[in-house]
Amino acid sequence: AQTVTQSQPEMSVQEAETVTLSCTYDTSENNYYLFWYKQPPSRQMILVIRQEAYKQQNATENRFSVNFQKAAKSFSLKISDSQLGDTAMYFCAFQGNRDDKIIFGKGTRLHILP
Amino acid sequence: DADVTQTPRNRITKTGKRIMLECSQTKGHDRMYWYRQDPGLGLRLIYYSFDVKDINKGEISDGYSVSRQAQAKFSLSLESAIPNQTALYFCATSDSPQGHHRAEAFFGQGTRLTVV
Numbered sequence: 001a002q003t004v005t006q007s008q009p010e011m012s013v014q015e016a017e018t019v020t021l022s023c024t025y026d027t028s029e030n031n032y033y034l035f036w037y038k039q040p041p042s043r044q045m046i047l048v049i050r051q052e053a054y055k056q057q058n059a060t061e062n063r064f065s066v067n068f069q070k071a072a073k074s075f076s077l078k079i080s081d082s083q084l085g086d087t088a089m090y091f092c093a094f095q096g097n098r099d100d101k102i103i104f105g106k107g108t109r110l111h112i113l114p
Numbered sequence: 115d116a117d118v119t120q121t122p123r124n125r126i127t128k129t130g131k132r133i134m135l136e137c138s139q140t141k142g143h144d145r146m147y148w149y150r151q152d153p154g155l156g157l158r159l160i161y162y163s164f165d166v167k168d169i170n171k172g173e174i175s176d177g178y179s180v181s182r183q184a185q186a187k188f189s190l191s192l193e194s195a196i197p198n199q200t201a202l203y204f205c206a207t208s209d210s211p212q213g214h215h216r217a218e219a220f221f222g223q224g225t226r227l228t229v230v
Binding site for chain 1: 145154155162202208217221228
């Protein structure tokens with residue numbers, strides 16, 4: 001069965017700094033999708049970035065980028081020039097091609113300090 | 115209007131009561147999911163459905179049941195609510211990640227359920 005592990009329950013960084021959130025996963029599949037979702041205090045789930053496993057190039061969305069290491073089954077999120085609005089829970093998620101269900105890690109609570 | 119709508123947004127119920135959480139979507143997606151979120155445990159999958167006739171148990175289905183009334187509607191029921199079912203519940207939809215569809219889950223606003 002697939003699993004997603006986020007080893008950092010909580011992190012704090014100063015505004016404008018760069019922060020990296022870790023995620024590892026376990027799967028026997030070769031083709032799959034990985035996601036980072038953000039949950040601000042409003043509790044809405046917002047897609048931050050996605051990565052297709054068959055693509056070697058790391059995904060980037062403005063200040064958000066990933067370091068996807070397929071062999072190591074690692075999928076970290078880097079937030080550059082962090083802003084107060086980045087304060088939120090961040091969830092790493094996996095979706096396989098075999099049964100399509102989406103599974104989540106336990107989350108990392110990120111605090112951006114002024 | 116939201117693409118994925120959950121009702122109610124908040125609910126307090128008593129132990130032993132039956133309660134239904136409803137989810138409807140206008141995305142036209144085949145796949146629908148129910149998750150519960152607890153502090154420190156992330157989102158855990160309760161049930162998921164790939165079409166009206168295809169219902170699957172997730173990792174924590176005990177104490178829950180679901181009904182896929184139509185492609186656009188997926189309801190979650192607690193037959194006899196208990197206090198440890200107090201949680202934030204999310205409904206989500208997605209297209210199949212295969213083919214030309216972009217893999218992404220779209221979430222409702224969540225239902226805060228408290229069982230007293």
